[in-house]
Amino acid sequence: MKRLTLATLLLSINGVLLLYYAYAWGSMVYLAFALLSLILAYGVGRENRTAIKVALIYAGIEFFFALLFLIAGNVYSAVDAAITFLILHDIIGYIQEVYREEKEAEGGEKPGDGEDGE
Secondary structure (H helix, E strand, C coil): CCCCHHHHHHHHHHHHHHHHHHHHHCCHHHHHHHHHHHHHHHHHHCCCHHHHHHHHHHHHHHHHHHHHHHHHCCCCHHHHHHHHHHHHHHHHHHHHHHHHHHHHHHHHHCCCCCCCCC
């Protein structure tokens, strides 16, 4: 299974939902965030490190605001909070996996490291 498929799919769904909001309410702000979500979905799907970092920050901020709106009584924000939580979960899992692979590759190249100071 390809890594980050869930985050790519959910960022695309988020972008389409924001496109709908932009069309329904005629808001350029929703259009800007919809395009950002779709561009990030493309970058995350190609496993671009910069796009992954930006998507992580974007999803974290969006999750925070979705929780605030949910606390304020907007029940529909639960969908947005769930989507962004799953995006965050997938990206953080990917980062942990990549970090583990890099540590194993680094440990395999230097067998003398950590042994009696040799």
